[in-house]
Amino acid sequence: MxxxxxxxxxxxxxxxxxxxxxxxxxxxxxxxxxxxxxxxxxxxxxxxTGSLKHRLARSLFLYALSNGWLREGAPVVEASSGSTAVSEAYFARLLRLPFIAVMPSSTSPDKIAAIEFQGGRCHLVEEAGAINEVSRQLARETGGHFMDQFTYAERATDxxxxxxxxxxxxxxxxxxxxxxxxxxxxxxxxxxxxxxxxxxxxxxxxxxxxxxxxxxxxxxxxxxxxxxxxxxxxxxxxxxxxxxxxxxxxxxxxxxxxxxxxxxxxxxxxxxxxxxxxxxxxxxxxxxxxxxxxxxxxxxxxxxxxxxxxxxxxxxxxxxxxxxxxxxxxxxxxxxxxxxxxxxxxxxxxxxxxxxxxxxxxxxxxxx
Structure with missing residues (x-):
């Protein structure tokens, strides 16, 4: 309850x-x-949060909440180095949830700063193609939830x-x-x-x-x-x-x-x-x-x-x-x-x- x-x-x-x-x-x-x-x-x-991704992030959070995927205090993880991560960090902070953005180590300092400004933490990986798997692993290890924008974007929006x-x-x-x-x-x-x-x-x-x-x-x-x-x-x-x-x-x-x-x-x-x-x-x-x-x-x-x-x-x-x-x-x-x-x-x-x-x-x- x-x-x-x-x-x-x-x-x-x-x-x-x-x-x-x-x-x-x-x-x-x-x-x-x-x-x-x-x-x-x-x-x-x-x-x-300055972009079209604000709508997506709001929809992803509502979708995950309605599915029972988010829990009080549990981290939210996303594979993104751009606007989606900035917007998801905003909504995670609104719900007082930790947020981790998994991104390539080559990501620009400006993007990292934008995510951190919204309260997120950036997890850098050397191999860009590994960010989804690293996100899943982080979610498992922390008891959090991997948002997975590229899978759920089309179904999260009404x-x-x-x-x-x-x-x-x-x-x-x-x-x-x-x-x-x-x-x-x-x-x-x-x-x-x-x-x-x-x-x-x-x-x-x-x-x-x-x-x-x-x-x-x-x-x-x-x-x-x-x-x-x-x-x-x-x-x-x-x-x-x-x-x-x-x-x-x-x-x-x-x-x-x-x-x-x-x-x-x-x-x-x-x-x-x-x-x-x-x-x-x-x-x-x-x-x-x-x-x-x-x-x-x-x-x-x-x-x-x-x-x-x-x-x-x-x-x-x-x-x-x-x-x-x-x-x-x-x-x-x-x-x-x-x-x-x-x-x-x-x-x-x-x-x-x-x-x-x-x-x-x-x-x-x-x-x-």
Whole structure:
């Protein structure tokens, strides 16, 4: 009985925290070269922990509590070096639970500091591919719980309603000229957001289609293309991790559901980062690289709509603030060290925004 009482109190704390927070803004994004097509960005950087992952962390905690997986005083463990760990540390502190983030030893000091600021502890491992197994082991040794975001992201969120991101978008669009988006564009880290969006639009019988934009070094696009061809391979891997933090994966994750999306493109990192810089310049504040990947997806969709003589609205996601990337994406020396072109990519995005052609994306899968 005491355990049930603690669980009830923990859920009440999370719900009270949610009630204290307003929903995130929906920001119009000018696209001068595409009259009749309105673009909006759902600004997830305004959450208390600064990113889209705040929603995921809240859902994971509520899911784990409802399943009886969390106990008073027992640690919460997650395999993450990024925004998910920051957000989970926030909710663990809210429930007065220890939090341990398992991450590669190469993780930047800035990320470690952000997790520790929220009350978390960072456990560094030499082999990046071992973080899941080390997380499971730590959970066993401490009597804690491994959250396992990549397995549970798609099932922890109530995709039908309960103020998920899809419901919030459609509610905020109600007074706009084109209230039902023609397309929603997102990217995939766990796959939880794309699954939630795809399920919601089908459940509500909206004609909206969902495009997922994948970064250059990730297996999700190839996994999706194989699924479309009836040859889905859940064992796909790639040699290196994504250059766009927070999205893309070197192997297929259980929460990525290909059937929940309608189209997919793979975006070169140089274009993602140029689009990131464009959005930052238009908004007057820094955004993260995943927002740039999404913006390239928006441009690809807008070109197809214009070619088909269609108007309407496109909604995408501003995933996080760019302040976390001051030493990388907003540092010219970082680009020089990696040989990533800036001037050519900036020119290409400027031309695309003005209505001239976006560089051809070599990897794209559109609905028939």
């Amino acid at each position: 005491a355990a049930r009482d603690w669980t009830a109190q923990a859920i009440q704390r999370i719900e009270a925290d949610f009630n204290r927070s307003a929903d995130t803004h929906l920001i119009p994004m000018p696209l001068p070269g595409f009259p009749g097509i309105d673009v909006y960005l759902k600004d997830e950087s305004s959450h208390p 995709w039908r309603a309960n103020n998920n991101i899809a419901e919030a978008i459609f509610r905020q669009m109600e007074a706009e000229p084109h209230p039902v988006p023609a397309w929603i564009v997102c990217s995939a880290g766990t796959g939880g957001t794309s699954a939630t969006l795809g399920r919601y639009v089908r459940y509500r019988r909206h004609p909206t289609r969902v495009l997922c934009a994948d970064p250059e070094h990730s297996v999700f696009f190839d996994h999706y293309r194989g699924a479309c061809d009836g040859q889905q391979d859940d064992q796909l891997t790639c040699e290196r991790g994504s250059g766009i933090e927070g999205i893309g994966r070197p192997h297929v994750e259980p929460s990525f559901i290909p059937a929940c999306i309608d189209a997919m493109v793979k975006v070169p990192d140089a274009l993602s980062l140029a689009a990131m810089r464009h959005v930052s310049a238009v908004l007057g504040r820094r955004v993260g690289g995943s927002t740039g990947t999404n913006m390239v997806g928006v441009l690809a969709v807008a070109e197809r709509m214009r070619a088909a003589g269609q108007g309407g609205s496109i909604v995408s996601i501003l995933c996080d603030s760019g302040e976390r990337y001051a030493h990388s994406y907003y540092n010219r020396d970082w680009y020089l060290a990696r040989g990533i072109p800036m001037v050519e990519s900036d020119d290409a995005i400027a031309a695309a925004v003005a209505g001239r052609c976006l560089p051809v994306l070599a990897h794209a899968q559109w609905p028939a």
